[in-house]
Amino acid sequence: MEKEEIIYGAHSVIEALKNEKAIEKILLNKGQRNEFYEEINQLAKKQQVKISFVPQVKFKKYEHLNHQEIIAFVSPIEFLDFEKTIEDILTKKDNPLFLVLDGVTDVRNLGSIIRTAECTGVDAIILPKNNSAGVNKDTVKTSAGAIYNIPICKVDHVHDALFYFQSSGIQLIAATEKTENYIYSQEISSKLALIMGDENKGISSSTLKQVDLKVKLPLLGNIESLNVSVACGALLYEIVRRRI
Template identity: 85%
Template sequence: MEKEEIIYGAHSVIEALKSEKSIEKIILNKGQRNEFYEEITQLAKEQQVKVSFVPQVKFRKYENLNHQEIIAFTSPVKFADFETIIESILSKKESVLFLVLDGVTDVRNLGSIIRTAECTGVDAIILPKNNSAGVNKDTVKTSAGAIFKIPICKVDHVHDALFYFQSSGIQLIAATEKTDNYIYNQEVNAKVALVMGDENKGISNATLKQVDAKVKLPLLGSIESLNVSVACGAMLYEIVRRKTQ
């Protein structure tokens, strides 16, 4: 566990990027450009760290700091190396459950999902470095501390992680409305990874082409979709029920 903190000032942020410190995002003043901005944005791009150009007013809360309108926010948790943690888990367990989040962008939804994942015995959570909610104090709070009890991996591309899973004999099950197959009818293997998608768009078509099975939950009311954290919880508990029968 790492303490959440901010890093401010051009030189400090540049050094943090060069040392590959776990940075969630960087904010820069959109109305200003200086000699450091190009170096920071280039380093951030190489490490797939999100950079946001914001109005000067966003820096007022940090006016007691000599930030030069350059602030980086670090992650409160240390991310696990994907291949290392997966191989370690597979070497110790015959029955495994992984969770892949393909584009969940709301920090509170992410925190709720992490909490449920820990309660259902998920062995590791996989997030993409881009197009994913950041891990901040709201994520930690919503997870009720579960975020410190389960390995979380960030990968460059979800597709590569899915290929790695398949080559390791892990069944890939995607939650999507683009199917007639209910989760209750789906055969679940001892080694399985559940893939959940974006709150609005769902799982990308490219990802859906990779998975072994597509499943959905029945929606009997007039609302067309569930909150992603609620849907994820229902899916995980059904998978656990099937695996423990």
């Protein structure tokens, strides 16, 4: 099993935040406050790193470490700069394919999506810093290692990324049940970004207002929705089918 990388103790976590290390989450004891908590809070907020205030029992598994009830979980990958990554891809490819995940919060779904994205030739995956599944050992395992073979960027706001795509001539396609358009009957551009949302809430309404095209898959049974990773795979392979 892949070893979980953590940073522990107040000084180590503070230094990691100051050096903008790719931290996914920080655990702090909800029943305790000390001189370091405020500094960690401020640094984490600035970098949009999630802090979870948990009971003391959550630290029991780490009792062999001098953690001071302050533990940070480090991403197993380095996230790339969004604008530089997109520009590099656009200079090399006439038919780029991007995947934007707007609120996918399950780590295994994220891993499965990354695996399918790599298999279907997605050029980069874009995640929001907030309201997104963390990238941890479960994500890596579910992706079957594909996570190391595809660029992944984190952005402060999905809306800004979508505006950037549109200004670069990239069509925005949203997967949503709030449409009558099946993907099979729609014209799609050679340059596009597919947007997938949370499988319970879907894509946010503000994001839907921003896209160029809304599409869905037919559901012929009694279940009202597909798992987001399955739906993503079906849509990506429809795009692949058209390209080959």
